[in-house]
Amino acid sequence: MHQIIAKEPEEEHPSQSLRADAHHLIRQELDSILKHALFTRSKRYPKFLSFIVEKSLANDFASLKERVIGIELLGKPGDYDNSADPEVRNIASEVRKRLIQYYQQTSGQQVRIELPAGSYIPIFHVPAQAQELAPSTEEIHSPTETEKVESPDSDKPRRLISNYRGLLVAGVAILLLVATIATIRVWRNRRNASALNVLDHFWTPLFHSGSPVVLVIGTRRTPRVDPDQDSNLTNPALSSPPTVSVDSASALSRITAFLGSHGESYEIHTAHETQYASLLGRPSVLIGGLNNGWGLRLLGNARYRMAYDSKAAQTSITDTKTGRRWIGPTFGATDSREHMDYAIVSRQKDAMTGASVIIVAGLGSAGTVAAAEFVTNAAYLHQVSNANMEQNQEFVLATDVIDTVPGPPHVIATQSW
Structure with a gap:
């Protein structure tokens, strides 16, 4: 050797x-x-x-x-x-x-x-x-006269045992690999099924009601603020013709596509023209934050509430239990290419209309788009897979916005009741 x-x-x-x-x-x-x-x-x-x-x-x-x-x-x-x-x-x-x-x-x-x-x-x-590793510094030497040289035949049993052990090890390795792949596939299937179940459970109260889902989209208009409490926004005034922003339309299209894929019919209304009778006894989705008075009415009694400070032109979400605030984009700001936006997603039984309601409300328009992604994408909604979907739910979301484009929504606070 x-x-x-x-x-x-x-x-x-x-x-x-x-x-x-x-x-x-x-x-x-x-x-x-x-x-x-x-x-x-x-x-x-x-x-x-x-x-x-x-x-x-x-x-x-x-x-x-x-x-x-x-x-x-x-x-x-x-x-x-x-x-x-x-x-x-x-x-x-x-x-x-x-x-x-x-x-x-x-x-x-x-x-x-x-x-x-x-x-x-x-x-x-x-x-x-x-x-590349360095060239090998190993040198090969011929055996010295004192070294014992074994004949080729003397090594046959050893080679047979070695080959057998090698085949055995290879067989065990293959079995372990197959078992690992099977385990990963089962885990992925269960995870995907779990995510889809969360999505279905979240929307179940609005499905199969026998009535089309009413989609109420917020419109741009000048807000009217309570003079006694600047931080509390009331229903906006119709001081200018209402318009729907591109981002609100984008959020609406995501939700209509989702409803269509589940065979659910729907009606579309703008917030300023929606009457109480249109919502009575009918499931609804309220799209938009500070530009949708119907959503603000429901959030007025929730733990997490939206607010607008007219003096600072600043939006925020407040945790009424702890006092914590998440500050959103400033109205009229045009020099911030990167900022955080926040949103509230709520699903609850509205005592006033007697029907289930989902609120998709961003402080800024990008937040509303991120919230719409959250409620229609199983991967995002899976973040709250531990929530009891038999109860009313409220989630606060955060999204990083670059050049008006929101990133993935992340859940930062939750409430069930």
Whole structure:
């Protein structure tokens, strides 16, 4: 048999320089990504991507955990509850989406940076020559005269046993692989079924009522504020001809498509022309926030309520139990290309009309679109799969808006009764 002896290299290991080349290529690609319009309009996303890339290159994977990222990168307090604070998850979701968009819009890169779903550890795709290991420093020597040389025949039983063991190990590995794939498929099917069940359960009170679902869409008009309480918005005044915004129409189209796919008929009304008789005893969906007086009437008795401060031209959602507020977009602001918008989704039995009502209400128009996505997409509604859909429900959603386009909606507060 040949004897293999490894010798220590006398100079720097070639793989070290190749690894340095890979790091250089990855940092070049990171720099190109951060200069793209998808990232230049944000402060948080470039910081997040740079943080996880540099930590990965330094093999500091202990820092790539949600809680650590929140403390080190976002300045969260040491005792912050990451299960109740989704900011890190929201940022990661947006960075993941923007990386996909970046590579869809560009081409010819030698290096790709990806962020897998459910992980904060990026994956780097680099050219093969930058991944090569150093040439082997092992040398092959002929056996010395004192070494025992075994005949080929003496090794046959050993080879047969080795082959048998190899086949056995391979067979076990294949069985484990098949079992794993089957388990994953079952888990995915159950998860998909669970998500669809949540969607069906959420809408069940409005389906099969024998009446078309009444869709009431908010219209743009000048709000009238109670002079005694500036923060409480009452029904808007009709001081100008009412119009439906493009975003409200987009939210409406999502909901009508969903109802149509389930064979449900519907009627469409604008908020300013809807009469009480149109809603009496009929299931309805109220689309729009501060531009839909019917939705505001119902939310007036809810835990989470919408408000408008006329002096600051500022919108907000208030938790009447804890006093917490989520500040939305400012009316008339045109210089904010990136901001957070919030929405309320509520499904309840309205004592006044005697029918089930779903409210899809954003503080801004982008929030309303995100809320419409939430109530018609099983993947988003699955966030509240633990809620008892036999009860009335109210959810507060957050969405990151870039150039008027809302990102995925995230549930940040819930209430059941």
